[in-house]
Amino acid sequence: MGVYEDITENFSKFFRDANEFGREISLKPFNYIFIAGMGASALPGDVVKVLKKDVPVETVRSYSLPKYANEESLVLVVSYSGNTEETLQMYNEALRKKCQIIAITSGGKLSQKCLSDSIPYIKIPSGIQPRASLPYLLVPILNLLNYDMQLDSLYAQIENSILKGKAKELAEKLQGKIPLIYSSIPPVSYRWKTQLNENAKIHTFANAFPELNHNEIEGFENLNGEYYAVFISDEGDIVRIKKRMQLTKEIIKEKGIDVTEIAMKGRNEFHRLMIEMYAGSLTSVYLAELNGTDPTQIDLIENFKKRL
């Protein structure tokens, strides 16, 4: 199975399977959460930061943890493959600093280190691409943190054929264009960008409100490419953000750029976030299909890692 099938057919099953992961581990008290990982394995950190409002959460995409990580920190070391050098280095540092560590991985060196250091780790299924494994990377963390995801009512939303149809239409509009993805929730636009990068293999801009009104908006003065904008709004957006989105849309349209709007409704913040992101994953694999690109292959990333 490749990324196309995993995103279009297996994604809700992945959420179902992941539902029990992480429940068996009890955490000691902590006052700060670091989520250490790279690429698709780091994204859960950004999502947790949006959802968990009672404790500071920081995603660390680097070789080292911040100086203030200490014995009272919970460090979730996430690497799908278990072989990512930056993440392994952060694991070593967390161990030296005596942080509370839990790892999430499908195997590799990280699982071996955890076994020899007696560090608990959550073993997720292997054989999937990290970017198609979001359910397996994220759900265990939210279970660990006792976050109630109400997953039962998410599956049908993922399987919704209208969502898929809209993503196909959007992929057609994006063909040959440089996507500009704008949302009020930074990890949502970022997930779209990375999915379009890795699956459709195209460059994409991603930004969030209100920040983009303070810099990126100036880029519309001297257009140097064929752009297509996607605005993703969320039920939780405050009035001023709604106004910023509306105005930005008007300005962009005046510059001759077409816009698709995705307005996410619903009471459950976690579900909205997942569907906003999933729409990006679907669009990216449909665009890959239209472009005759295999979304599973990531030759440049793999070759780069080898050359390093």
Ligand code: PA5
């Ligand atoms: O989507 C991908 O394949 C990448 O972004 C990887 O997640 C990234 O290179 C890190 O690898 P891993 O997730 O195995 O730690």
